[in-house]
Amino acid sequence: MDYKFLPLYFVIGGTVVTLVTYFGSQGKGLLAAFIAFFPAVSVISLCAIYTRSGAEPTLSYAKGMLFLLPAWTIYIAAVIYLLPRWGLFPPLILGILLYTAASYLTSKLV
Numbered sequence: 507m508d509y510k511f512l513p514l515y516f517v518i519g520g521t522v523v524t525l526v527t528y529f530g531s532q533g534k535g536l537l538a539a540f541i542a543f544f545p546a547v548s549v550i551s552l553c554a555i556y557t558r559s560g561a562e563p564t565l566s567y568a569k570g571m572l573f574l575l576p577a578w579t580i581y582i583a584a585v586i587y588l589l590p591r592w593g594l595f596p597p598l599i600l601g602i603l604l605y606t607a608a609s610y611l612t613s614k615l616v
C-alpha cells in the first residue's frame with residue numbers, strides 16, 4: 507500500500523460522510539443518497555488497486571462489489587422496514603448481522 511495516499515483517502519471519506527450527514531439532516535434524503543452512492547470512492551479505489559496491482563485484482567474487487575449487492579440490499583431493506591418500529595440502533599445491528607450472514611453465504615456460493 508502506498509501510504510502517501512492515505513491522507514487523500516481520509517479527506518475524501520470524511521467529505522462524503524460530512525455531505526451525506528448535512529443533506530440528510532436537512533431532509534434531502536435523495537441528494538444525500540446520491541452523494542453516498544456517487545462512485546467517486548469506488549473510482550478512487552479501483553484506480554488505486556489497478557495502479558498497485560493491475561487488472562486482475564481490480565476486476566476481483568469490482569466483481570466482489572457486484573456479488574455483495576444482494577447482501578447490501580437485505581441490510582438496507584431491514585433498516586427501512588424496522589427503523590420506524592424499533593428506532594435506529596436495533597435495525598442497524600440486525601441489518602449488519604443480516605449483511606454479514608448474506609455476505610458469508612454469497613462467498614460460499616461464488
